[in-house]
Amino acid sequence: MATRVTKPVRPVPKAPEGKKARKIAATEPVSPKKRPGRTVKxxxxxxxxxxxxxxxxxxxxxxxALNHRNAWELTVATILSAQCTDVRVNLVTPELFRIYPTPQAMAKASLPELEDLIRTTGFFRNKAKSISGAAKLVVSEYGGEIPQTMEEMLRIPGVARKTANVVLGSWFAIASGxxxxxxxxxxxxxxxxxxxxxxxxxxxxxxxxxxxxxxxxxxxxxxxxxxxxxxxxxxxxxxxxxxxxxxxxxxxxxxx
Ligand code: SF4
Structure with a gap:
């Protein structure tokens, strides 16, 4: 009598679980609009x-994340943070504010001096012009104090809505935007x-x-x-x- 040979059973691969499963699922992109959770606006x-x-x-x-001790320092740090990391700005500002601790002091600095101090933040020539102009205007128009309205802040060289919102919000706790x-x-x-x-x-x-x-x-x-x-x-x-x-x-x- 012939012996019946049992066909070896091929082990069924286990379905991937947890993160792996979901990673695999994610390789087949589903339009966000068709996703099951997409029921609310x-x-x-x-x-x-x-x-x-x-x-x-x-x-x-x-x-x-920008280190600062007052509204003026936050304004300058935010101007310097354009196209630059906050970490890099935080490396530059201690020396900058040690040498020029106030808007009055910075207003008297020459552009090459400022450029040297902020060089590593990138776009340093434009930024030097901005912080020098900002210092001069804050001294001449606002008595050396950063103003607390959007309209006044936007008059400061180098300050656009983003910088104004950062300073008004983070320093003065004014929700301007x-x-x-x-x-x-x-x-x-x-x-x-x-x-x-x-x-x-x-x-x-x-x-x-x-x-x-x-x-x-x-x-x-x-x-x-x-x-x-x-x-x-x-x-x-x-x-x-x-x-x-x-x-x-x-x-x-x-x-x-
Ligand atoms: S917010 Fe959305 S896209 Fe951004 S990390 Fe979270 S799940 Fe991913």
Missing amino acids: PTSPERVAAILDALRKTYPGVVC VVVDTHVLRLSRRLELTKETTPEKVEKDLEKIIPKDRWIDFSHELIHHGRQICIARKPRCADCTLETICNSIEKTWSSH
Whole structure:
């Protein structure tokens, strides 16, 4: 009698679990509009509140990352931070403010002296002109004190809405607007809080949906999130506390 040979059973591969499974799923992109979680309007008050809540819990007590001791120093540091990291600015400002501790002192500095001190922040010639002009105007028009209105701040050389919002918000606790830097712009679009592409228009959109008492902290929280997690090239979605709310097409990993 012939012996029946039992066909060896091929082990069934285990379905990937956890992060691995979700990473694999994420390789087949699904339009954000078709994702199952996509039932509410991206700018609905409930969704915006959920984003604000998650950000506050993730970054409690967050503050401006530029070192400063007064409104003048914060103004100068913010001007220097254009196209430059806050870490780099924080390396430059101690020596700058040691040599020129007040607007009066900086107003008397020559441009080459200022350029030398701020060279490593990039665009140093324009920035030197801006901080020199800012010092002169603050001394001549505002008695050496940074003013506390948007209108007056915008008269200072080198100060646009972003810098004015940073100083008014972080130093004077005046919610004059939402700071829109490169991180806030990128994240606001990824979180579908705006479709705009210019800082001015993004700011307007955000101010319509973010409660005014959250304008100041919201900017800081988004800037921190943009630096640490929702980075420009490959957002770290697997580590993101907003992941379940986020439907961005740029996600690198998705749970839904
Ligand atoms: S899930 Fe990803 S894309 Fe969305 S906010 Fe978080 S890091 Fe950014």
